[in-house]
Amino acid sequence: MILQNLYNKVIGFFRQTDAEQQESTKDTACNRLRVVLMQDRTNLTPELMERMRREMVELLSKYVEMDKDALELNLEQDGEQVALMLSIPVIRAKDEEEIKAALAKEDEEKAKSEEASEAEEDINDDDNEKDEEDSEKYEDDEESEDGDDIEEDDESEDAEEDFKESKKDTEDK
Amino acid sequence: MSGRVIVITSGKGGVGKTTTNANIGTALAKMGKKVVMIDTDLGLRNLDLLLGLENRIVYTIVDVVEERCKLKQALVKDKKNPNLCLLAAAQTRDKTAVTEEQLKEICEKLQKDFDFILVDCPAGIEQGFQNAVAGASEAIVVTTPEMSAVRDADRIIGLLEAKEEIKSYKLLLNRYRPNMVNANDMMSVDDVVEILSAELIGIIPEDTGIITSTNKGEPIVNDEKSLAGQAYNNVARRIIGEDVPFLNLEEPKGMVAKMKKFFSNLIGKEK
Numbered sequence: 395m396i397l398q399n400l401y402n403k404v405i406g407f408f409r410q411t412d413a414e415q416q417e418s419t420k421d422t423a424c425n426r427l428r429v430v431l432m433q434d435r436t437n438l439t440p441e442l443m444e445r446m447r448r449e450m451v452e453l454l455s456k457y458v459e460m461d462k463d464a465l466e467l468n469l470e471q472d473g474e475q476v477a478l479m480l481s482i483p484v485i486r487a488k489d490e491e492e493i494k495a496a497l498a499k500e501d502e503e504k505a506k507s508e509e510a511s512e513a514e515e516d517i518n519d520d521d522n523e524k525d526e527e528d529s530e531k532y533e534d535d536e537e538s539e540d541g542d543d544i545e546e547d548d549e550s551e552d553a554e555e556d557f558k559e560s561k562k563d564t565e566d567k
Numbered sequence: 568m569s570g571r572v573i574v575i576t577s578g579k580g581g582v583g584k585t586t587t588n589a590n591i592g593t594a595l596a597k598m599g600k601k602v603v604m605i606d607t608d609l610g611l612r613n614l615d616l617l618l619g620l621e622n623r624i625v626y627t628i629v630d631v632v633e634e635r636c637k638l639k640q641a642l643v644k645d646k647k648n649p650n651l652c653l654l655a656a657a658q659t660r661d662k663t664a665v666t667e668e669q670l671k672e673i674c675e676k677l678q679k680d681f682d683f684i685l686v687d688c689p690a691g692i693e694q695g696f697q698n699a700v701a702g703a704s705e706a707i708v709v710t711t712p713e714m715s716a717v718r719d720a721d722r723i724i725g726l727l728e729a730k731e732e733i734k735s736y737k738l739l740l741n742r743y744r745p746n747m748v749n750a751n752d753m754m755s756v757d758d759v760v761e762i763l764s765a766e767l768i769g770i771i772p773e774d775t776g777i778i779t780s781t782n783k784g785e786p787i788v789n790d791e792k793s794l795a796g797q798a799y800n801n802v803a804r805r806i807i808g809e810d811v812p813f814l815n816l817e818e819p820k821g822m823v824a825k826m827k828k829f830f831s832n833l834i835g836k837e838k
Contacts, residue, residue: 418750418751418752419751419752420748420751420752420753420754420755420758421751423714423754424754424758424762426714427714427717427718427762428762430718431718431721431762434718434721434722435721435725
């Protein structure tokens with residue numbers, strides 16, 4: 395017994411120094427917790443976040459040409475404040491005429507749907523509300539158009555995978 | 568006199584709510600405060616065991632509510648400290664036997680005679696939690712540096728924030744293991760405080776003495792040598808408004824210190 399204890403201690407002693415080089419289980423715990431608490435606090439499921447991301451791509455591509463698959467939308471916590479962080483790798487700014495064309499096309503579609511039946515008008519109202527929300531977020535994204543956005547992408551992709559994984563887990567249960 | 572009603576809650580079970588209740592209550596009573604503890608964990612009562620009062624209970628909170636006895640008759644005095652009383656939970660009934668209103672009324676009555684009313688909350692976020700919180704204006708959220716406990720604490724904090732009656736809540740980090748934290752195998756105090764963004768009222772180190780003191784039915788604050796006992800005493804002092812620094816739980820760092828600890832552990836084992 396004493397020998398076995400001794401052996402474990404010696405091994406444990408050297409392992410401890412090895413472990414410091416890898417990502418510690420503590421960091422894993424903190425990161426997993428942050429993601430899951432964000433979901434708990436906001437009621438935004440991974441599906442909803444993905445939908446929000448897609449809608450954001452659709453909206454913003456009217457104004458800028460961007461790497462659509464790389465657009466990342468994440469919830470982050472800064473003290474007590476929960477922030478919606480949007481990072482968009484911009485390929486190039488669209489020129490005035492392109493933007494005008496895109497907007498004109500949209501107006502045309504709107505006009506068409508307004509002519510349609512009452513039921514459809516209701517849906518249109520919803521769309522308008524969404525546009526308002528989106529425009530707020532657009533302001534956020536102007537702030538975050540720094541160079542380091544792209545670096546974050548890998549991490550946040552991982553986070554998204556985690557979202558999906560954790561969702562699967564709960565479904566299994 | 569209008570006593571402070573503090574609910575001790577956690578969401579997750581087994582993180583040390585009842586132990587915290589027994590120790591803070593005893594520590595406050597030792598400081599000369601008049602303290603009553605209410606066990607609201609109907610059907611799963613344990614506070615009586617931790618205080619060693621299990622053989623003295625005649626009436627429970629359900630008897631009070633159903634008017635089989637007066638409130639004062641149901642209060643069990645502690646063996647050592649006459650300042651300390653327990654209002655036990657009923658073991659044979661479930662959470663529906665007492666309502667939010669009834670608990671509120673009991674707390675209001677007790678406020679007249681006691682400085683502190685500590686409400687021991689059951690695990691979970693259902694009616695038992697709602698009842699326990701009903702009469703309280705302050706809360707202590709107990710958690711451990713484990714993911715599940717922190718997640719549940721976050722949920723509880725969310726629910727407490729939604730309650731108007733709860734004016735303040737503080738975090739108590741229990742079962743802390745400094746050697747694991749140093750090895751980066753456990754979340755640190757700072758990690759938990761940052762994730763929950765809540766104010767800390769105490770850090771209680773993991774201590775085998777908790778089990779032995781429970782075996783004896785005597786709260787660990789009575790053992791002044793124990794680190795956990797000291798930590799609980801400090802929590803009680805912070806509750807009454809004293810500015811007490813947090814205990815230094817950090818283990819020695821660096822290679823030399825590690826070697827020292829390593830060998831002293833070895834010698835300790837061989838004895």
